[in-house]
Amino acid sequence: MSETELLALLRELDDPERLERSLHYDRAATGLKFGGLVRQLEADFGVPCESERDTQESSEYGRVRIPAEATVCGTRIVVCVSKFGSLAEVCADNPGAFLGTEEAHEEGALDLGDLATVERALADLGYVSVPEELLESDYKGPSALEHFTARPTWWTRFFGLL
Template sequence: MAMSETELLALLRELDDPERLEQPQHYDRAATGLAFSGLIRRLEADFGAPCESERDTQDSSEYGRIHVPANATICGTRIVVCVSKFGSLAEVCADNPGAFLGTDEAREEGALDPADLATVEQALTELGYVSVPEELLESDYEGPSALEHFAARPTWWTRFFGLW
């Protein structure tokens, strides 16, 4: 079952440790890597195509990204799944983070098919990830961590997927 926006914001606040910006205190890199590999395999099977990935991002609270190729999607736009080092948080976006204001806008503009989004969301849920909508991640950051070193306005995306 999908979490409400209120529940997701409560989870983001719970995971937010101002002493540990890049990764949580008990971060298990090996376990995160295994789970990420499982997600890659699942998306490749679900979309019937190899997926490129970037992993173990240095100086970032994001662990990695998986790219479902455009030619494997209904609308012909690649899907990017970003995975955080915090609490198995994940974000799904069409083309790239920030290319659209979120999955709703991408669907409205014909860049993301609801069936493709449902396929990715189901994989994330079944593999224990918490999908956080891009629209929520792009809202103003309201937590205890000092994010003033960012040139742009701090967002929840900055906190859990940004570079440090």
């Protein structure tokens, strides 16, 4: 999806009446899908992946961590999954640790092959991967987020503690 299409999707999913999860959020279905993601990434990278799920008081459902020793660049990959519309984010080390994932030869860069493997798993399971750069941009939506953070971002809205 283009940045314009992704922003349109974020705006469409943004319901000021439901900050933590969408109207049609199905906890059981989200958990099954997330479990499939964990299994797929473990198979693709050939290692057990640490995961946490069903995050409370957050719009994030869970995270999968691919260990650094399983990646070409030696950087841990973290995949965050939202409780909104199957949104996902792929980042190096931790969300916000490095802005972006593809800056070649820079700290926090991910191997393009590793990144493609993660993106393929997400797409195969119906997730929409949103670039970290877009999620870290200023939030411009109808939900009142100012009391959560001084500078609300799209990441705050769809992955942050609320």
